[in-house]
Amino acid sequence: MNLHxxxxxxxxKKYNxxxxxxxxxxxADAAEEAYKNLKVQFGNNFAVVKAQIHAGGRGKGKIQGTEQRGVAVGKSAEEIKNIASNLLGGTLVTIQTGAAGKVVNKVLVAxxxxxxxxxxxxxxxxxxxLDRSKGQNVIMYSTEGGMDIEEVAHNTPDKIFKEWVHPGGGxxxxxxxxxxxxxGLKGEAFKNCVKFVTNLYNAYVGLDCAMLEINPLFKTADEKIIAVDCKMGLDDNALMRHPELEALRDISEEDPTEVEAGKYNLNFVKLDGNVGCMxxxxxxxxxxxxxxKLSGxxxxxxLDVGGTANATTVxxxxxxxxxxPKVKAILINIFGGIVRCDRVAQGVIDAYKSIGNITVPIIVRLQGTNAEEAKKLIEESGLKVQSAILLSEAAALVGKAVA
Structure with a gap:
């Protein structure tokens, strides 16, 4: 689960x-008030307005149809209000959002x-x-922070340092x-950085993060070390330990089909192909x-429906x-170990009748417990569903459907 x-x-801040x-x-009017509050608190005429979307590259990204950047600096209440007005409700396109971009529903006045x-x-x-190859958390860091970190990693990988942390010792x-x-830090900045990194790692572990990125990690003119930006992804599997964090989820930033799939406990990830699979x-x-892919x-x-597939989930x-709209065929591939193939087949038939007007070819490959009974059910249903038992048969039907 990604956070803003x-x-x-x-x-x-809870981890110091x-x-x-x-x-x-x-x-926009609230952005103006926020600027005034920050000016009183910090005594600085300048403030930064940042679009809040789940994507990087905001500093270089632009609102569709305008020259407005996703991150902009203002030095008056009027400027801050105008920047916020240009961002809110607009679609911000960055290197990570793709051409479709993401709608900006909130900004951070900082x-x-x-x-x-x-x-x-x-x-x-x-x-x-987490470095899965080593089974250890890894801290990656560089002296070259900021908007061009991807180019640094590509062109000068020697400037990227790594420090692995043993899970047993922390x-x-x-x-x-x-x-x-x-x-390259020394003096007060060195001490502050040691504290910062230690507390940040504690936050990473304590919050069950899947990823935590600070870019830029910033040294101020008076030697403070602070997080100017933060990208945080939480491990969905650990949210049971942090029920209060589930309220932070912003489903407007997620793919609508993936959100819908989650309601049925389906493991779904949208891709760009032409064959839907279940x-x-x-x-x-x-x-x-x-x-x-091998079939063309x-x-x-x-889409993983799990081991308890039934008519509702199907x-x-x-x-x-x-x-x-890109789907030209649907392949259902079920191995009946715990689940009985005939029950899945009945679920396919019921779903087909319930939805109606399905125009794309449907290939059903059922293998395992009661596979023969399942094949018979589908063939006798009168529906335009092609059945297979062998994987090679299913592959051939898929190739024919997309040819």
Missing amino acids: EYQAKELL VPVQEGIPVDR QDVYYPGPNPVKEFYLSIL LQGFQARKIAFNL VNGAGLAMATMDMI GEPANF EAGFRIILKD
Whole structure:
């Protein structure tokens, strides 16, 4: 579950992680008031307005049909109000959103941290995630933070440092000091960075994050280390330990079909292909997607209905797949281990009759418990459903359907 920047920052503050302060608003006049409050609090004429969407590249992104950037600086209440007005309700297109972009429903009016002082300011990059190949969390960081971090990773990978953290021992003091040293910090900034990294790692573990990215990690002119931006993804499987965090979910930022699938406990991921697939079991689903490609098609989705597929879940899966206009055929591939194939077949028949007016070819491959009975049920239903038992038979039918 992804969070907005303003939500992630509020969670970080609970772990004593210093952040760029800001006020989230959903109206232009509220942005003006937020600016006035920040000016009183920090005594600075400048403030930053940031579009709140679940995508990176906001600083370079633009609102469709305008030159308005997703992140902009203003130095008066009127400027801040105008920027917020240009952003709110607009569609922001960034390198991560694709051409469709994302609608901006909220902006964050944040304090300016680039104020002058005795020392130069500096932007760094730092993120924490799980390295599955090592079975350890890894902290990735660089002296070259900011909007062009992707180019840094591509063109100068030697500037990306990694520090692995053993799950049994947690982040050690020497590791936090090593990170601060590699970032070229010293004195008060060095001490503040050690505290920052330690508290940030505690937040990552304590919140059961799947990913936590700070870009830029910022050194102010008075040697403070703060999170200017934050991207946080929570592990869905751990939300049972954090019921209060589920309220932070913004379904308007998610694919509507994936949201609908979640209501039926279906594991669904939308793809760009032309063959919809409905399978029980993640491993079989991956194999089915491979088979579709080998047959000349492209999978339109990943859909795992689980081991308890029934008429309700099958019908829900049908409806979700059929919402994709690119789908030219649907392949149902069920292995009857726990679930009986004849019950799935009856579910397919009931769903077909309930939905009605299905014009794309439907191929059903059932193997396992009561597979023969299931094949007979489908063949005698009178519906335009093609059945198969062998995977090779299903593959041939898919190839014919998309040819």
